[in-house]
Amino acid sequence: MGTDNPMAYMTENTNLQRALLSKIEQDGQGRIVVQEGRKVEEMRMGEGGRWVGLRFGNDWVRGGVVVGADGYNSPVRAFSDIASFGHGYDTHAIVATLHHSPIHNHTAFQRFLPTGPIAFLPLGHDSTTLVWSTSPRLVVAYKALGPEGLATMINLGFFMHEQGLEGINTQILAAHDKGERFNLAFLDEQWNTILNNLTTEQTKSLPPPIASVAPNSIASFPLKLSHAESYIGDRTVLVGDAAHTIHPLAGQGLNMGLADVKVLGDVWEKVKSNGGDLGAYTSLLPYTRERYPANHLLLSTTDKLHYLFSTRIPGINWARSVGMDVINELGPIKKLLMGRVGAQASGTSTTANGGSPMRPQGSVYERAADGMDAFRNVKTVAGMAVAAGRELVKGGARQVLERLAK
Structure with a gap:
């Protein structure tokens, strides 16, 4: 890739951590307390579900919401009784x-x-x-x-x-x-x-x-695909690997987590400006509505790519090579895919049946995301395949690319 139009940037983890800690020190004075070398030994829901508490040794800290950014074996996800599939x-x-x-x-x-x-x-x-x-x-x-x-x-x-x-x-x-x-x-x-x-x-x-x-x-x-059945629980919300893990072939694990945090921060800014409760279930719904379908689509696509590129069946090899060549030659489609690989944090929020937002409950929400995933992929790929297939027979790949690009 050229330096004038980069697809992505690489940085060492220590540099990212140093930048984040510097930002916390700069903007978090009096608002953020960093506790190093201490382990959360217990989580407890407060009276009436109005707060959640964390115990560090003999000390308790309580707040309106706990963010589970604690990895694949997330204690926050377990506390929230949120199942994970994959x-x-x-x-x-x-x-x-x-x-x-x-x-x-x-x-x-x-x-x-x-x-x-x-x-x-x-x-x-x-x-x-x-x-x-x-x-x-x-x-x-x-x-x-x-x-x-x-x-x-x-x-x-x-x-x-x-x-x-x-x-x-x-x-x-x-x-x-x-x-x-x-x-x-x-x-x-x-x-x-x-x-x-x-x-x-x-x-x-x-x-x-x-x-x-x-x-x-x-x-x-070890590599695994996993997706939590919901991103929000009672006074808890999941981000990053606590919510999803992905095959590294597309390099999107960290990007997905950063996009989660960006959207969650934007949602909380709106809740705060309206005087709302940051940990209330309804306050967190816009976050899960935006991030769950986007993450599920990327998880599903990457999973399919893993199996597609692992096979050496001659027919699939040919189709895979032709498909990659076609995409490489079609500038607009190539740019669209490159943008998707960036795991952008923006997306279209969805509701069920055009009405009120629904809570993603287990396999129901998974099937909904799967359905959207399948519809988009089948419609796009099938349309391109039929059109390109006909034209390949008639006049060769180059004519197809020139005609579709117009």
């Missing part, structure tokens, strides 16, 4: 910080392998974040290679053809299962062969070769 993937992700030769590092790369996507996400001119989703067995075996072996394996993951990678994976797993250390010299030999045969054109369209991996940065975690 499924785990037979996939783990390896994350690490990569070092390479200094470059004009403004382009992200992602390769969809049969075992899962490997992503190169730029941080600085000589450093990059890795997110490699693959099978749990391979994650363990890759980490056992050590930083040096993992660096070479990452290079092979981006540059080597799939059949060669499959053979190397088989050997790595066999050695790991036997408790043997894999021969890193063999990996170096494979990489040097590829490196010596790279063309100038290939080097322009692929990420820079990785020189090393920061040892302390290597970590892994």
